[in-house]
Amino acid sequence: MEVTLKIFRYNPEVDKKWHYETYNLDVDEKERILDLLELVKGHHDGTLSFRRSCAHGVCGSDAMRINGRNHLACKTLVRDVGDKITVEPLLGLKVVKDLIVDMEPFFDNYKKVLPYFINESPLPADGKERLQSPEQRARFDETTKCILCAACTTSCPSFWGSDDYLGPAALVTAHRFIFDSRDEAAAQRMQIISETSGLARCHTAFNCTMACPREIQITKAIGELKMATITGKVS
Amino acid sequence: MVSKMNVHQFDVVVVGAGGAGLMAGLYASRGAKTAVISKLYPTRSHTGAAQGGISAALGNYEEDKPEWHTYDTVKGSDYLGDQDAIEFMTNEAIDAVLELEHMGLPFDRTPEGKISQRPFGGHTNNETGKPVRRAAHAADRTGHMILQTLYQQCLKNKVNFFDEYQVLDFLIVDGKAAGVVAVELATGELHTFHAKAVIFATGGHGRIFEVTSNAYAYTGDGAAILLRKGLPLEDMEFFQFHPTGIYKLGILITEAVRGEGGVLINGKGERFMPKYAPSVKDLASRDVVSRAIYTEIRAGNGANGKNYVYLDVRPESVNKYAALDGRTNPDGTPYTITGEQVLAKLPDIIDFCRVYLGVDPVTQMMPIQPTAHYTMGGIPTNKFGEVVIDDKNTAFPGLFAAGECACVSVHGGNRLGTNSLLDLVVFGKHAGLKAAEYANKADFQKLPDDAESGARSQFDAIRSASGKENAFDISTEMKKVMFDDVGIYRNEKGMTEALEKVRSLKERFKHVRVTDTGKVFNTELLNTWELGNMLDVAEVVASCALNREESRGGHSREDYPERDDQNWLKHTLVWKKDGKVSIGYKPVVITKYQPKKRVY
Numbered sequence: 001m002e003v004t005l006k007i008f009r010y011n012p013e014v015d016k017k018w019h020y021e022t023y024n025l026d027v028d029e030k031e032r033i034l035d036l037l038e039l040v041k042g043h044h045d046g047t048l049s050f051r052r053s054c055a056h057g058v059c060g061s062d063a064m065r066i067n068g069r070n071h072l073a074c075k076t077l078v079r080d081v082g083d084k085i086t087v088e089p090l091l092g093l094k095v096v097k098d099l100i101v102d103m104e105p106f107f108d109n110y111k112k113v114l115p116y117f118i119n120e121s122p123l124p125a126d127g128k129e130r131l132q133s134p135e136q137r138a139r140f141d142e143t144t145k146c147i148l149c150a151a152c153t154t155s156c157p158s159f160w161g162s163d164d165y166l167g168p169a170a171l172v173t174a175h176r177f178i179f180d181s182r183d184e185a186a187a188q189r190m191q192i193i194s195e196t197s198g199l200a201r202c203h204t205a206f207n208c209t210m211a212c213p214r215e216i217q218i219t220k221a222i223g224e225l226k227m228a229t230i231t232g233k234v235s
Numbered sequence: 236m237v238s239k240m241n242v243h244q245f246d247v248v249v250v251g252a253g254g255a256g257l258m259a260g261l262y263a264s265r266g267a268k269t270a271v272i273s274k275l276y277p278t279r280s281h282t283g284a285a286q287g288g289i290s291a292a293l294g295n296y297e298e299d300k301p302e303w304h305t306y307d308t309v310k311g312s313d314y315l316g317d318q319d320a321i322e323f324m325t326n327e328a329i330d331a332v333l334e335l336e337h338m339g340l341p342f343d344r345t346p347e348g349k350i351s352q353r354p355f356g357g358h359t360n361n362e363t364g365k366p367v368r369r370a371a372h373a374a375d376r377t378g379h380m381i382l383q384t385l386y387q388q389c390l391k392n393k394v395n396f397f398d399e400y401q402v403l404d405f406l407i408v409d410g411k412a413a414g415v416v417a418v419e420l421a422t423g424e425l426h427t428f429h430a431k432a433v434i435f436a437t438g439g440h441g442r443i444f445e446v447t448s449n450a451y452a453y454t455g456d457g458a459a460i461l462l463r464k465g466l467p468l469e470d471m472e473f474f475q476f477h478p479t480g481i482y483k484l485g486i487l488i489t490e491a492v493r494g495e496g497g498v499l500i501n502g503k504g505e506r507f508m509p510k511y512a513p514s515v516k517d518l519a520s521r522d523v524v525s526r527a528i529y530t531e532i533r534a535g536n537g538a539n540g541k542n543y544v545y546l547d548v549r550p551e552s553v554n555k556y557a558a559l560d561g562r563t564n565p566d567g568t569p570y571t572i573t574g575e576q577v578l579a580k581l582p583d584i585i586d587f588c589r590v591y592l593g594v595d596p597v598t599q600m601m602p603i604q605p606t607a608h609y610t611m612g613g614i615p616t617n618k619f620g621e622v623v624i625d626d627k628n629t630a631f632p633g634l635f636a637a638g639e640c641a642c643v644s645v646h647g648g649n650r651l652g653t654n655s656l657l658d659l660v661v662f663g664k665h666a667g668l669k670a671a672e673y674a675n676k677a678d679f680q681k682l683p684d685d686a687e688s689g690a691r692s693q694f695d696a697i698r699s700a701s702g703k704e705n706a707f708d709i710s711t712e713m714k715k716v717m718f719d720d721v722g723i724y725r726n727e728k729g730m731t732e733a734l735e736k737v738r739s740l741k742e743r744f745k746h747v748r749v750t751d752t753g754k755v756f757n758t759e760l761l762n763t764w765e766l767g768n769m770l771d772v773a774e775v776v777a778s779c780a781l782n783r784e785e786s787r788g789g790h791s792r793e794d795y796p797e798r799d800d801q802n803w804l805k806h807t808l809v810w811k812k813d814g815k816v817s818i819g820y821k822p823v824v825i826t827k828y829q830p831k832k833r834v835y
Contacts, residue, residue, distance in 0.1 A: 117339020
């Protein structure tokens with residue numbers, strides 16, 4: 001089918017200002033938006049730049065705005081978005097070149113919530129695994145799915161309007177550890193996310209949940225964290 | 236000139252930040268000043284795409300032991316794996332998996348709260364011959380959880396990362412490792428990493444094939460860099476084609492689908508694996524299953540007359556065949572599964588099928604075909620991750636490799652599912668330990684005056700090419716000929732033509748066009764450089780495959796259909812010397828298990 005692909009372009013070494021370029025392509029409706037970008041890069045304009053790696057929605061490299069909403073380019077098919085397709089970089093992070101944004105602020109926020117398992121107690125005497133019931137494991141299953149693609153954080157109006165909001169992805173990571181029965185640093189993390197740059201900035205716009213390519217119920221997870229600050233319980 | 240700003244000094248430099256690189260970085264950094272350099276953000280690495288599990292004889296549901304794991308791996312390798320290294324790996328497996336749990340990895344759990352395990356192809360109870368639950372898992376995203384957990388532990392332990400730096404060259408001074416040169420993607424600046432020890436953990440090269448489960452990043456960079464430095468690669472003819480990739484796209488559908496009871500069905504609606512593997516049927520090892528699928532397709536039994544078959548995990552099918560097979564739960568009751576359980580055990584697979592195929596596996600069969608999946612060959616190492624460079628296993632001072640880019644060899648002719656995650660955790664750790672130990676005894680080699688020259692000249696060659704040729708087209712042609720003629724079934728005529736084709740593509744590559752003249756994220760230049768690596772690797776893969784006149788593991792010759800232990804029970808070593816491919820051999824280490832016919 002014929003599609004019109006409009007792509008946000010910006011080359012910092014050449015352009016004073018961003019612009020759009022439009023490509024008319026003959027593609028299959030089952031092709032990924034990433035396939036279209038590869039086609040443009042391969043046959044129309046080699047300078048087009050974007051990140052990609054796994055090409056099936058698990059590495060988180062190619063989050064971008066497609067027809068105004070955040071998606072992974074490799075997990076969005078032409079038939080999902082129709083024959084008029086506009087591709088733009090994520091909002092709220094500085095555009096470096098074309099569809100590539102500066103991810104450092106995003107990862108800096110991730111690093112603020114102690115994004116690693118903490119348990120300084122002695123290991124089980126037999127050297128084997130720490131026990132965890134299937135129910136305890138299920139409690140944080142959802143938030144272990146995060147691939148750090150930034151689709152959620154960069155869809156969040158509070159993140160756009162703030163220099164220091166941790167953003168949904170960092171809160172998802174905090175949730176993954178806070179609700180893990182084996183982890184011992186819930187109180188420290190609760191303190192970090194209870195500061196003004198944390199939970200209080202979430203105004204339940206639900207954009208994050210809509211944007212998540214892993215279908216994580218992010219707003220719900222943040223709600224559970226908010227509830228925990230009130231009740232003081234994380235079970 | 237080299238800017239002083241751009242020279243960094245570390246005792247150990249790790250190239251690549253997938254499972255092996257992160258594990259190496261974590262362990263090396265405990266004993267030496269260490270940096271991890273990656274062309275991707277670490278969490279984008281391809282380890283994250285691994286699905287079904289990591290094997291260890293934990294015995295959490297039923298009796299299991301490392302000896303059985305050893306034998307299964309030796310048999311799976313079609314006797315080409317080095318048995319000392321395999322035994323080392325399977326003995327370390329239990330502690331390796333427990334260590335991941337101690338690091339916080341969210342494994343699924345048994346009712347008693349232990350790590351849950353599922354059956355996988357080729358892993359058996361050696362007494363009954365039946366599949367054994369050996370694959371420790373976190374839903375169908377076990378690799379994702381390993382990658383995340385290791386990255387998180389590296390952050391906790393303050394490992395130094397250089398994210399989005401592409402290593403272009405390996406520095407050798409007086410026959411020893413001296414460091415690497417990398418380009419910073421965001422600026423285009425070259426950086427020299429002066430190091431006593433270098434660990435390559437750069438992953439595989441599945442992108443040389445048309446239909447592949449592998450990430451775009453899998454372009455064989457590490458292998459190609461060392462090949463150009465005159466070092467050998469091992470067993471490059473051995474590449475694994477995973478039986479179940481999504482039709483046309485190649486996206487992986489984990490073997491865990493069959494572990495949970497899924498079966499393969501041909502176009503006539505028949506379950507065909509019992510014909511090829513009467514004992515373990517759909518859970519035979521991957522080379523056997525991929526060949527069976529192709530044999531069915533060639534016999535006209537593909538679905539709708541095309542080159543695919545079905546993978547069926549609909550509960551009614553699973554329950555029907557489980558009853559026929561007499562499969563039971565650990566408590567002896569008949570094995571059954573519900574739609575909800577399929578969804579809970581295989582959420583990502585369900586998601587992939589819905590997104591890419593518009594198929595719901597709970598109610599519909601999945602169209603699948605074999606997909607290029609795993610590099611068994613690679614940079615030769617011993618079990619401590621030291622790179623060895625000849626038939627006497629002489630170590631190259633200061634150079635280490637681990638993970639998919641390395642060939643220890645624990646996978647030999649065919650890797651068992653779940654052994655790759657185990658490989659990268661075990662050998663990543665030991666490479667890290669050994670590199671730190673080496674660095675603490677060694678001195679820095681003096682850097683050459685113009686350390687960047689080798690890297691710069693590679694880019695200059697691409698930039699100054701005449702520009703007649705399109706990289707996208709060269710790449711497409713290479714992938715097609717490699718998949719068609721150096722794929723699952725191989726013969727002399729096809730491979731001879733493929734090799735000629737790859738060589739002509741290499742010639743055309745000399746005239747490739749790069750239009751982007753910028754420095755900031757010049758992805759065109761980088762992707763073109765990666766294509767050069769793939770062409771170099773494809774040439775040795777095709778050469779070694781043409782050279783090995785037998786069938787073993789993933790290497791299936793139509794013109795030499797039998798395994799030939801008399802002449803070919805040996806590893807291939809391959810060099811590029813003066814532009815020509817040169818092939819040698821080294822012996823296989825056989826300790827306990829003499830080669831015998833391989834039946835599943």
